[in-house]
Amino acid sequence: MKKYSRTLLSVFVLSLFPIGIILAVYFYNLSKISYNFQRNIDYNVLEIKAFDLGFNSYYIAGHKGNKVYLGNYTIQNILEIDTSLTDAISHQIDYAGSAKGLLHRVQVDSNHFYLSYGPDKSLYHGLTGTWKAKAVSIKHPYFYNVTALNESAFIYEYVSSRTQENSLRKMSKFQSEIENDTIFEKQVDGLFCTAGTSVFSRKNRLFVYVYFYRNEVLVIDSNLKLVKKFSTIDPISRANVNVSTIESTGAKVLASGATIVNVRCAIWKDYLLVQSKIIGKHEDELRFKNSTVIDIYDLNNSSYLSTLYIPNQQEEPITQLSVIGDHIYTLSGRYLSRYTIKWPDL
Template identity: 30%
Template sequence: MMSLIKKYFVTTVCLLVAFLFVYAAMSKILDFENFRVQLAQSPLLSAYAQFISFAVVIVELTLAFYLCLAHFQKLALYCSLGLMSAFTIYIFLILNYSDFVPCSCGGILEKLGWREHLIFNIGVVLLISAAIFYKEKKDHPHKKLGLSISLQLFSIMICCGAVVVMFLRSEHIIKKENNFTRRFLQHPIFEDKVFDLGVNSYYFAGIAGDQIYLGNVTTPLFIAHIDTGLQNFSRTKISLDNLNHPFRNVQIKVKLPYYYLYDGNVPVIYRGKLGDSTAHTISYGDAFFNQLTVLDSMKFAIRTQRRADLQHSMGLLDLNRNPKISLKPEVLQRQIDGVFDVDGILTSEPKSSKVVYTYFYRNQFIVMDSSLQVVNRFNTIDTTTRANLSVTKLSDGRNKMNAPSVSVNKSQALFGDLIFNRSNLKGKHEPSSSWKSSSIIDVYRTDEQRYIGSFYIRNKGGKAMSSMISDGKYLYILIGNELQRYRIREGAFNYDSKRNRWFGESLVDGDI
C-alpha cells in the first residue's frame, strides 16, 4: 500500500492542486465583477486590483493545465509552491498588519475563517513541497536535495516578496497618493434609533451637552432640540430684539452656552442663551458673508466676497477687536475664477475650534486654527486636483457656470481629529447599484494626511441624507423626515501606527 502511495504521490498532489486552482479560478470567473470589486477593497492589493483580478485567474488556470502534463509537472510544482506561498503570506499580513479585506470566496472554502484558511494554505504549501522532493528524488535518485531546497526557497521568497512589496506600495498609494480606490470598513456604525421629525426641512444647528439642536429653513425663527437618546422633542420660537431687516437666508448655529441666529446678506448676528427665547443683536453691518461658523462667544470664521474682484475669501470676525474683520485671502486658492472653483463648506470642531474648509469641486480640505492660520492642506482620495468647471464672466462682473459641474464633495461633519466627508464621486470598482441607493461617507484625519476608510448610509424612501453631525459616540443623520442615530463601533476609527492598522476592525473570510 505504501509503495502504491509513493508511486502515485506526485501525480495525486498535482491533480489535487490543479483541482484547487481550477475551482478557485472558476469561482472568480462566475462572479468576476464581485471578485474584482472586493479585491479592490483589499487593504493590501487595492491599488493593483485591476491587474491582479485578471492575473490571478490566468495564472491559476495555466498552472492547473501544466500540472496535468507529466513533462511540465516539476516546473508547475515550483510555480504552484510560489503562488500558494504568496496566498499564505497575504493572509498572514491580513491577520497581523491590516484592518480587513472583503470576502471573495465561494463553495467549500466560503465557510473557512481567516485563521482556518491560513492553516489550510500552509498545509497545501507543505504538500507541494513534499511532492517536489519526491519528484526530484525519483528523477535523480543519487543527487543531493540541496538544489531543490534552494529552488523552493527562491520560489517562496520571490512570490512572498512581491506580495509584501505590493502591500507596502498599495498602503502608500491608498493613504498618501490619492489613488481613487476606496476601502470599506467592516461595520464601523450601526443604526440603532430613528425619530420622525414630521417634515424634511430641518438642518443641524449643533450639539450641546446631551441635546441636539435643529434649525428649520421654512420656519427660521424656531429652534428645535431633542435629547441624544431621541426621546423628547420640542420647539421654541425665538424673539429678536430687532426685526426690521430684509432677511433672506436666516440660519441658526449652537455653541455652548449660546445659540446664534444670523443672515450674512443683511448682515446681522443675534445671540441668545440656550434656554432663553430672546436673542439680542451683537453684530450689525460689520461684514457681509455667505458662510459662518462660531469659534467663541464673540468670534466667528466667515466666508465673504471681496469688493474689489467679488472673489471668495476667508475672514475672521472678532467683535472684541478693532477692526472687527480680518480677511485671510491666502486660505482659498484660485484655479479658475476664485468663486465657483473655491466654493466649499465651512465647519468648525465644537470643542477645539479647529476650522475645516472642504472644496466642493476639488479633492482638498483645509485645516485651520482658531485664528484661520492654515495648519495643513490635505487631499481626499479622489483624483480631481483641479476643479472641472466652465465659467463665464458677465458684463456686470459676476461669474456664471455655463456647463454642468463635476462635484467632488457635498457635506461634512467634524469631531475631534476626524472628518466625515460625504463624497459625490464613485470610486474604482464600486457597484453602481450601491452608489445609487446610498450616500458614501469617507473618513479622514485632520491632524495628518490619512484616509481611514469609507462606509455607506442607505437612502430612505428614495431620499438621500441631507446633513450629519457627530458627538464622537454617535453619528446623527437627517434623511427626509427622519433623524437617524448610528452608533459608532468602539475603536472603529482609532489608528495604531505601530501595527499599521485600525483598532477594533473585524476580520472576515478571505480568498486563496
C-alpha cells in the same frame, strides 16, 4: 450515456456565456465610471433609528449634552430633540431689531445660540435657556456663512469686493479685524472653483475647509493663517467647473456638468469625516448610489484611514451630516436619523 453527458456539459458551459458577458459588461462600465483609487471600506452600521419630523424644511443647528437642535428654513423656531430620538419640544426664538422680519439661520453651540442673515449683515446672540437674542455689536461684512468661535469672535465666509473671489474675515470685540482674501487657491474663476464646506473643531481650535470641486482640505487657525493642506483620497486635483457671465448684470453663474467631489464634512474627535461623491476602484455602483459614503481622515497627520458606507433613509439623499457623541446624525427628507456605528480601529 457518455454522449448525453457531453451534451449536458456543453449546454451548461454555453449557458455560462451570457452570464459571463453580463458580468464583463458590468465591470467594464464600472471601470468607466470609477476612478483609480481604492478605499478601505467598513460596513459597520449596527443600528439605525429615524424620527419623522413631518416636514423636510429642517436643518441641524447644533447640539448640547443629550439634545439635538434643528432649525427650520420656513419659520424662526428651534426644535429640541433628545439624542435617543424619542421626544421633541419646539421653542419660539425671541429677538428684536431692524432685521426681525428676515428668516435667520440658527446655530447652537452648547449654552449659546446665534442667528445670522448674510445679505442683511445681521447677527444675533442669545442663551439656549431663554431663547432670547440680541444683536451682536460688532461690524459685519455681507457674508454667506458665519462660524462662531465664541460669543464675541466670528469667522465670515464672503466674497471680497477687491478680488470678487471667496475670502475669509475674522471679526472680534477684543481683536482687530483680520482678513485673508488669498487663502483659497484660484483655478478657474475664484468663486465657484473655490466653493466648499467648512467645520470648526472646537477641541483643536481649527477651521477646516473642504473644497466641493477638488480633492483638497485646508486646515486654518483661528487667526486665518493656513496651518496645512492635504488631499482627499480621490485624484481630482483641479476643479471641473464651467462658469458663464450674465452680460446684463455681470453676475457669474455655474454651467451644468461640474464634477462634485466632496459634499459635506463633520468632526469626530481628532478625525475629519468627508462625504464623497466620487466612486473608487472595485466599488459597487448601485450600493454607492444608495449610500452616503464617508471618508475618514486623521487631522493630526493628514492621512486617509477608512470609509464608512451609510445606507440612505427612505430612499432620500442625505442633506446634512453631524457627529454627536459616537453617533452619526443625518437629515434626509423629513427624517432625522441616528446611526450607531462600530467605529473603525483608528
